[in-house]
Amino acid sequence: MSDTYxxxxxxxxxxxKLYQALGAETYAVSSNDAARTKTEDLxxxxxxDENKSAVYxxxxxxxDFYKSFPDDLTERFSRKALPAIIPVxxxxxxxxxxxxxxxxxxxERAVGSDIxx
Numbered sequence: 001m002s003d004t005y006x007x008x009x010x011x012x013x014x015x016x017k018l019y020q021a022l023g024a025e026t027y028a029v030s031s032n033d034a035a036r037t038k039t040e041d042l043x044x045x046x047x048x049d050e051n052k053s054a055v056y057x058x059x060x061x062x063x064d065f066y067k068s069f070p071d072d073l074t075e076r077f078s079r080k081a082l083p084a085i086i087p088v089x090x091x092x093x094x095x096x097x098x099x100x101x102x103x104x105x106x107x108e109r110a111v112g113s114d115i116x117x
Contacts, residue, residue, distance in 0.1 A: 005082070006055055010038050011062030015090060019060070035065035036073070043083060056083035063087040063098050 009019040009026045016026035027042075029035045045055040066074075066087035077085040087098060 003053060005057035007058045007060070008042050008056050008083075009060045009062075009088075010035050010042070010065065011060075011088075011090065015062055024060075029065065032065055032068035035061065036069055039065075039069070039085060040073070043077060043080075043085060054082040059083045059085050060088045061085060062090040064090045067098060 007024050009016050009024045010029060011019075011026075012030070013028040016024075016028050020026050027038045029038055039059060039061055042056055042059045046052040047055055066085075074085075
């Protein structure tokens with residue numbers, strides 16, 4: 001029996017509509033606190049199987065919200081294999097390329113080389 005996982009997106013109403021069309025579970029939020037609460041809920045969601053497997057493989061969080069999360073929370077996210085909590089660019093993203101740089105670091109750690117650079 002193979003495991004199946006879902007993917008989710010947490011972001012502004014205008015941002016999450018695109019992801020709905022791709023089959024993601026979407027959660028529209030309007031504040032940093034709401035984004036944090038929803039992301040934490042998705043992070044700890046488990047299936048009713050004997051292993052209490054994660055429900056989600058990946059949770060994408062709009063980078064404006066992700067950047068507001070405290071460091072201890074993002075560190076906790078990085079210690080667990082599933083779900084991966086990944087920031088994605090938001091419509092209001094600046095030129096700092098926060099989400100792209102974070103993804104590059106994750107991939108570099110996983111494969112041992114900067115293959116996205």
